[in-house]
């Protein structure tokens with residue numbers, strides 16, 4: 001199974017999971033509409049690695065871009081993609097460490 005490195009974290013793509021589904025599962029912000037290669041909304045910049053397309057997508061993509069909804073991941077990948085702003089990794093709990101614990105006043 002391929003190791004996916006994004007701008008914010010690294011995760012293993014699960015069997016029978018598309019790259020788009022893996023990015024969603026791990027809390028990444030990814031745009032999408034058709035989920036089948038027509039619209040191009042999901043396009044991501046590929047920094048390293050290889051993908052293929054079982055069926056040629058209709059959406060236009062630049063040479064360094066991929067469509068995570070319909071590509072087949074062939075190798076470990078490095079892509080430009082960030083976590084959603086509402087994920088715990090992105091927003092550590094500022095109140096986790098109480099600055100003024102009870103009984104110390």
Ligand code: FES
Pocket residue numbers: 031032033034035036037038039040041042043059067068069070
């Ligand atoms: S969501 Fe439309 S091409 Fe990927």
